[in-house]
Amino acid sequence: MAEAYATPISSSTEAARTGQGFGGVQPILSVRHIEKVYGTKDSITHALSGVSFDVVPGEFIGIMGPSGSGKTTLLNCVATIDTVTSGHILIGGRDITNLRSRELARFRRDELGFIFQDSNLLDTLNGFENISIALSIKGIPANQISAKVNAIAETLGVSDVLKKYPYQMSGGQKQRIAAARAMAADPKLVLADEPTGALDSRSATIMLETMEMMNAHLGATIMMVTHDSYAASFAKRILFIKDGTVFNEIRRGDTSRKDFFGRIMEVVTFLGGDAGDAR
Amino acid sequence: MRAKLAVRNIKRSFKDYAIYFITLVFGVAVFYAFNSIQNQSVLFDLKDEATESIFIMTGQFLGIFSVFIACVLGFLIIYANRFLIRRRKHEFGIYLTLGMKPSTVSQIVLIETLLVGIVSLAIGLALGIALSQGLSFLTAALFSIPMVQYQFVFSGDACMLTLICFAVIYLIVALFNTFTVSRYKLIDLLSARAKNEKMKMRSPWASLVLFVVSVAVLAVAYALLVQNGLVMLDDPKFLWATVLMVVGTTLFFYSLSGFAIAMLQRSKRVYYKGLNTFTVRQIASKINTAFVSLSVVCVMLFFSITVFSCGMGMVEAFTSGVEDGTRYDATLTANVFWDSQNVEDMDPEYREDAKRVIALGRENDFDIETYLASLGVDWDAFAERVMQLDIYQAPDLMYGQLVDTSTLGLAEDRAAMVETTPVQIISASQFNALREATGEDPVDVGSNGYVVNNLAESGSVLSDRLAQLDGDVTVGGVALESKSDRVYAQSLDVHSFAGDAAQLIVPDDVIAAVRDQGAVPYMSYLNIDYKADRTEGDTALMEALGKALPPDDQTARNGFAYKSDSWPVSMTFTAQEVIAQSGGMRMLITYLALYIGFVFLITTAAVLAIQQLSEASDSIERYRLLSKLGCDRPMIARSLLAQVLIYFIAPLGLAVCHAVCAIGVTSTSLFTSVGVSITGPTLMTVLLVVAVYGSYLLVTYGAARGIIGQAIDSRR
Numbered sequence: 001m002a003e004a005y006a007t008p009i010s011s012s013t014e015a016a017r018t019g020q021g022f023g024g025v026q027p028i029l030s031v032r033h034i035e036k037v038y039g040t041k042d043s044i045t046h047a048l049s050g051v052s053f054d055v056v057p058g059e060f061i062g063i064m065g066p067s068g069s070g071k072t073t074l075l076n077c078v079a080t081i082d083t084v085t086s087g088h089i090l091i092g093g094r095d096i097t098n099l100r101s102r103e104l105a106r107f108r109r110d111e112l113g114f115i116f117q118d119s120n121l122l123d124t125l126n127g128f129e130n131i132s133i134a135l136s137i138k139g140i141p142a143n144q145i146s147a148k149v150n151a152i153a154e155t156l157g158v159s160d161v162l163k164k165y166p167y168q169m170s171g172g173q174k175q176r177i178a179a180a181r182a183m184a185a186d187p188k189l190v191l192a193d194e195p196t197g198a199l200d201s202r203s204a205t206i207m208l209e210t211m212e213m214m215n216a217h218l219g220a221t222i223m224m225v226t227h228d229s230y231a232a233s234f235a236k237r238i239l240f241i242k243d244g245t246v247f248n249e250i251r252r253g254d255t256s257r258k259d260f261f262g263r264i265m266e267v268v269t270f271l272g273g274d275a276g277d278a279r
Numbered sequence: 280m281r282a283k284l285a286v287r288n289i290k291r292s293f294k295d296y297a298i299y300f301i302t303l304v305f306g307v308a309v310f311y312a313f314n315s316i317q318n319q320s321v322l323f324d325l326k327d328e329a330t331e332s333i334f335i336m337t338g339q340f341l342g343i344f345s346v347f348i349a350c351v352l353g354f355l356i357i358y359a360n361r362f363l364i365r366r367r368k369h370e371f372g373i374y375l376t377l378g379m380k381p382s383t384v385s386q387i388v389l390i391e392t393l394l395v396g397i398v399s400l401a402i403g404l405a406l407g408i409a410l411s412q413g414l415s416f417l418t419a420a421l422f423s424i425p426m427v428q429y430q431f432v433f434s435g436d437a438c439m440l441t442l443i444c445f446a447v448i449y450l451i452v453a454l455f456n457t458f459t460v461s462r463y464k465l466i467d468l469l470s471a472r473a474k475n476e477k478m479k480m481r482s483p484w485a486s487l488v489l490f491v492v493s494v495a496v497l498a499v500a501y502a503l504l505v506q507n508g509l510v511m512l513d514d515p516k517f518l519w520a521t522v523l524m525v526v527g528t529t530l531f532f533y534s535l536s537g538f539a540i541a542m543l544q545r546s547k548r549v550y551y552k553g554l555n556t557f558t559v560r561q562i563a564s565k566i567n568t569a570f571v572s573l574s575v576v577c578v579m580l581f582f583s584i585t586v587f588s589c590g591m592g593m594v595e596a597f598t599s600g601v602e603d604g605t606r607y608d609a610t611l612t613a614n615v616f617w618d619s620q621n622v623e624d625m626d627p628e629y630r631e632d633a634k635r636v637i638a639l640g641r642e643n644d645f646d647i648e649t650y651l652a653s654l655g656v657d658w659d660a661f662a663e664r665v666m667q668l669d670i671y672q673a674p675d676l677m678y679g680q681l682v683d684t685s686t687l688g689l690a691e692d693r694a695a696m697v698e699t700t701p702v703q704i705i706s707a708s709q710f711n712a713l714r715e716a717t718g719e720d721p722v723d724v725g726s727n728g729y730v731v732n733n734l735a736e737s738g739s740v741l742s743d744r745l746a747q748l749d750g751d752v753t754v755g756g757v758a759l760e761s762k763s764d765r766v767y768a769q770s771l772d773v774h775s776f777a778g779d780a781a782q783l784i785v786p787d788d789v790i791a792a793v794r795d796q797g798a799v800p801y802m803s804y805l806n807i808d809y810k811a812d813r814t815e816g817d818t819a820l821m822e823a824l825g826k827a828l829p830p831d832d833q834t835a836r837n838g839f840a841y842k843s844d845s846w847p848v849s850m851t852f853t854a855q856e857v858i859a860q861s862g863g864m865r866m867l868i869t870y871l872a873l874y875i876g877f878v879f880l881i882t883t884a885a886v887l888a889i890q891q892l893s894e895a896s897d898s899i900e901r902y903r904l905l906s907k908l909g910c911d912r913p914m915i916a917r918s919l920l921a922q923v924l925i926y927f928i929a930p931l932g933l934a935v936c937h938a939v940c941a942i943g944v945t946s947t948s949l950f951t952s953v954g955v956s957i958t959g960p961t962l963m964t965v966l967l968v969v970a971v972y973g974s975y976l977l978v979t980y981g982a983a984r985g986i987i988g989q990a991i992d993s994r995r
Contacts, residue, residue, distance in 0.1 A: 081907060102911050109909025120904050124560040133556050137910050142551040181908075 026093065027054035028188055028221050029078065034087030034097075036073050036244075047073040048084070049244040055189070055223060060215040062235030063225045064264070066271060070244040072193065075225045079112060079191050080104045092188050109138050113182030113220075117194040119174035121166040121181075127153075127173075128162040131181045138185045148184055155218065156180045156210055172203030176210055183214055190214070192224040196231045208234040229268050233261035240267055247271070281383065285390040292363070298892065298978060299359045300399055302885035306352045306878060307403025311441045312410040313341050313874045315434035319415045322432065323422070333863030340867055341874065345440070348878050351579075353448045355882045358572075359889050360392065360452050364459060366893050368467070375465050385457040392456055396449035404441060408433060421869055422862040483541030489534035496527035501940045528933060529574040535929070536566035554910065554918040557901075561918070562925055565894060572890065573930050576883045580934035583879035584964055585941050590872025591960035592950050597861040597868070599955060603734070603770050603777060604861075605854035606717050607666075607806040608813055609820055610773040613647060614849040615640065615800050636845045637799055645669065647805045647847040654827035661819035664716055664808040668709045668771055669800035670782065671793055672701035673754045678781070681752060682744045689737070697741065703782045703801065704754060705732070705771075706790040714769055716808065722784060728762035729754075729783045732769050738780025742766040745781060754785060755792035772804040773852045775860055803846075813855045824848065876967060883930075884975035888982075891923050895983040899990040906991045915991075916984055923980045931972065 036048040047070045055061050065071040076082035078089055080096055089096050091111060099107060113134075114120075121130045131149045140148065153159045158180055161173045169177070175195060182190050192211065196204035212234050214220040226232050234257065240248040248267055252260040289296060317338025320331060374384050415432060500523035507516040540563050543550050550556055566573070615636065643650040648665045652658060658665055678684060679698030687694060710732070711721035722730050729752065733742035746766050751758040771779050809816025824841040834842050843849055902915055946957040 079907070105906065105909050105911035107909070108907065109911075112909070114907055120907075122557065122560070122901055122904065124564045124901070125556065129556050129560070132551055133554075133905075134908055136551050136553055136556060137905070137908055137914070139553075142548045145551045146547070 025056050027090075028057045028059075028092060029055040029223070030088075030090040031074075031078070032088040032090070034074075034077060034084045034089060036070070036077060036082070037085045046244050048077070050087070051241070051244070051246055052087075053239060053246060053249075055221060057188075057221050058215070058219055060212070060222045060234070060236045061224070062232040062238040063223065063241060064227065064229075064232050064238055064268070065241035065247075066227065069241045071225045071227075071241045074241065075191055075193055075223070078189075078223065079114065080108055109185075111188045113185065113187035113190040115175070115178050115182050115190065115192040115195045117197040119166070119171070119178040119198075121174055121177060123166050126163055126165050127158065127169070127177050130166070130177055131162075131184050134181045134185045140185070149180075152180045152184045156183070156214075170203065171199050172206055175199060175203070175207050179207070179210055179214065183218060183220060188221065190220050190222045192222060194226055194228075195224065196226070196228060201230075204228075204231065229261060229264045232264050233257050238264060238267075240271060242271060281387050282390055285387050285394060288387070289391055289394060292367075296363070296395065298885060298888040298975070298982065299363070300395065302355065302881050302888075303352075303395075303399035304403040304406060305881050306355070307400055307441060307445060308407035308410050309874065309878055310345065310348060310352070310444065311404055311407030311434075311437050312414055313870060314338075314345055314437035314440050315407075315411045315432065316341060316414065316418065316870060318432055318434040318437070319411070319418055322415050322428075322430065323419070333859060333866070337863065337867045337870065341870060342440075344871060344875060345444070348874065349444045349448065351878060351882055352445075353451070355885060356448055356452050357455060358886060360456055361459070362889055362893060364388065364456055366897070368463065371460060371463060372465060381461055381463075385460045388456045388460050389453050392453045393449060396445065396452075400442070400445050400449075404438065407441070411437075417869075418866060421866045483537055486534045486537030486541065489530060490538045493527050493530035493534055496523050496530060497936075500524040500527055504940060504944055507944075524937060525574075525578060528577050528937075529570065531933060532566070532570040532573045532577070532929070536563050536570075554905070554914055557905065558918045558921050561898065561901075562922055565890075569890065569926075572886060573926075576886055577930035577934045577937075579879050579883045580931055581937040581941070583876045583883070584934060584938040584968065585945075586879075587872045587876030587967060588938070588942055588957070588960045588964040589945055590868050590876070591963050592946070592955055592957055593868050594865050594872075595959060596950065596955045597775075597864045600774075600776060601858060601861045603768075604774040604857045606770040607773050607854065608809045608816055609807045609851060609853040611647065611805040611807070611824075611848045612772065612850050612852065613800070613803040613805075613846045615802060615845055632845075640799060640846045643847075645800055645803065645846070647803060650847050651824075651827050656823045656827045661809055661811065661816055661823070662807050663810045664806075666709070666712045666716060666806045668705065668713060668804045668806065669790075670771075670779075670802045670804075671704050671790060671798055672801045673704050673783075674701075674793060674796060674798060676702045676752070676754060678702055678741065681748060682741060684741075687740045687744070689740075693737075702752075702754070703779075704729075704785045704790065704793070705782050706787045707784050708787050710769065710784045713771065713806065716806075717770070719769065722762075722767065724759075724762050724784060724786050726786050726788065727757060727759055729759045729785045730761070730763050730765070730767060732767040732771075732782045732784055733780055734768055734770065734777035735780040739766070742781045745783070752783070754783070755789050755796065757786075757789050757792065759783075759785060759789070772806060773854055773857055775857050805847075813853065817853050817855055820851070820853075824851070876964075877971065880968065880971045881975070884927075884972050887927055887930075888975050888979040891926055891979050892982055892986065894922075895919065895986050899987065902987045903991060912988065912991075915987060919983050919987060920980055923976060923983060927972070927976045927979075931968075 031051055031053050033050045033052050034048055035046065035050060038045040038047055051070075051074060063071045063074060073082060077084050078091075080099070084097055087097070091107075094107075096104070096107060121127075122133065125133065128149055131153065132145050135145050135148060136142075149162070150159070153162055156176050156179055158173060158176045161169050161177065164173075166174055166177075175198075179195075182192075195211065196207055199207060208231055211222060211224070215222050215236075222235075224231070224235060232238055233252075235252070237249065237251045239246055240250075250260075250263055250267065255263075317334055320334040371384055374387075375381065411432060411434070415429075500520045503516045503520035503523065507514050507520060540559055543555075543559055550559065643653075647667055648658065677698065678700050681702070684694045684698040687697070689697065707722065707724045714721050724730055731742045731746045733739060743766060746761055746764050748761050751760050753759070767784070770777075807816075807820065809819075811819075821840045828842040828844075828848065830839050830842045841848065841851075905915060942957060942961070950957055
């Protein structure tokens, strides 16, 4: 395609360098000029105006942007919770913008994992059941469920809270149970919406390291929306959204997380300054 | 401004209010309609005072029960309000943070309550007036009298009563709400929503033990009920059965959830299938607090089912007896009752009176027809036929000497009573005269035989034994043998309920021999068939009796048209009266059963519906999450249906168990003795419950699905 849009690692050298993907790899997520318009004839808000990008398997992509930039709308559209006004979103090669509601539910169930800001665990279920319900919904046979739940809980370090109810857990524990729930059903793409927004810095670090581990060792493809530069520095690539369009894109490459954080801060400061000028 | 806010609040939460509102309207409508029944008498050509008095009696009875019904509806209204108010804590908190005075918030709630009350009262009254028009046709059918001319009936009394009752209820509720709201603290109001309900899980083993205990308690209650037979309601056994049933029911629901969940969790294949985990937890999270209301609902359902089916059974009893009880147009009964041989042993107070009556009877050969004719009754003027039937007690012969009464399948005390009851005998010629009059073949007992006549269901086994007796029965020195295995069922008089049981029809010579020994009739019936129709005949008979036996001051004051005595006439009973009475009883019982059964049913169903709907809207966030996780609509709908079904079916199931026990007991102790099968009433009850309770269930499910569906959609 001729038009310019943010792309994943496209050259084979870069793929070799980061140790993932190779030439001609199929993107797992392709967003093509999506637009989202809210409101009536009198007052139209363009939440998204022509966003395009690709995500390949095994990527950990961060979406950053100031409040109102449209980043959450973007996530909701990818999550099939919201619909786009125009444009296309392809996940695993399927265009989800023209699926019907019943197919959308099945699609979410089979292909996506979610981590929300406020962990969003079911308060009536204990830790174990909060993970197992995702498997049950997917129709995994009952006799495989226990093993799968225990395995993912072990990996994410939440084995000791499986018997507890959400009100008995700390914020970080809840969030990691939510991560386990997202991972348990083996989704193609994990969508995280401000996963550390409600956590203190220590819990946030543990959560982010968990996600980093999910990406590196469990091979999860993660798309994380955040406004927190520290959280974003755990990703490998960051898209900056501003006023409904992709404003900038930076990659971590071989640099340390600390250096990457510095680079993110530069962009954020620039974005913030820009916003300041506009005021 | 406040009123505006109140109106908007009601409109907004209409979905929560709808079922409550509809139930209120039904309650008011039924309340009015049944209280207006007394006024329906204007529709009918009431031939006599008896019928009119039945209308008045029905009205009074329904009035008494209305107090009870008002209490039940009051309970529903207070419960529902408490529920709806509690759910709005957060909203009130916002009003207060915005600077509204607590008294203003109370006023808004007051206006809301009164608005809903007034509107439901108005619509309910309108519906009630319409319903009462329909009821008058039902009255005509139950009473089996034609409606003279249909006209619109409006009962001012019933309207006033309804208005006053509900005004009082709403006033209490309004005060209650105002008080509740004014006591809220802002911090509690604002944190009400955020607070996570703590999952208190009971130990499954403790639950299992409690569950077993509850079942045992219920079993004891059932056993006590069976022993009591539901006949003597002041028996301590009945009291204990009631207490144990309530305790057992509460314990049952208290322990059920913990126990059931522990069992389900063990069965991984069920528990981890689809949304089952969620559904089970959803039910469990509320049943810990809902067990009280489930128990109340269960007991009320039980009451509703039992009252309705027993009522319908009694209606059948009244209906089935009418034909047998009206074989003749009228009966004059002489209750002599005295044993002539023991007159000297009697209480001095009655001795002289007994002597006088027996002397009078002997003087006239105990022939009532001739004696009354001698006093001026012109039988030919109005009577087609006059037939006397005397029932004697066989001297020194009791039923216990002929049959082992303990093997008759009767209750213990009753068997003991039958054992010492003297055998009743009737002369064959008098009996055959009645058979001829009713178009039956006469019986032939020869000179040393007998046949058995029985009308009461309770005497049927005894009668069969007597008819199949091998040995002889010696009466008045004559040995008699059974002439036929058949038990006859000849009506001996005009009656509402047949009381004549296991009487032996013996040769006339035997009666003569007994009389020679000095016996006097135990009881005499003088059956009369009129020449003209029954209304004219009744008038003529009463007029003649009044002239022949003029009432003294006291009997006249008691409403008798003639002087009642042990002989010749203790009382009169006419076919017309039987029909009016049975129609009246039918109407009274049908209406009571319908009234109580229906109100209880809608009240319980409404309580469950309100609970389920607010539960659904409290759980909106959970369903949203499930939807995000990829649950499709049908899957969520199935979970909702399962929850609603379990909440509706669990109390109904236990109530049906209770009712089967209670109705079973009533059926053996009461209905079989009057020869009524319980099948028909049971079917009617099932129909009523399925129709009313089922509708509430479906509406609740539909509304809950609507609430959740809309919530899921609103994010899209």
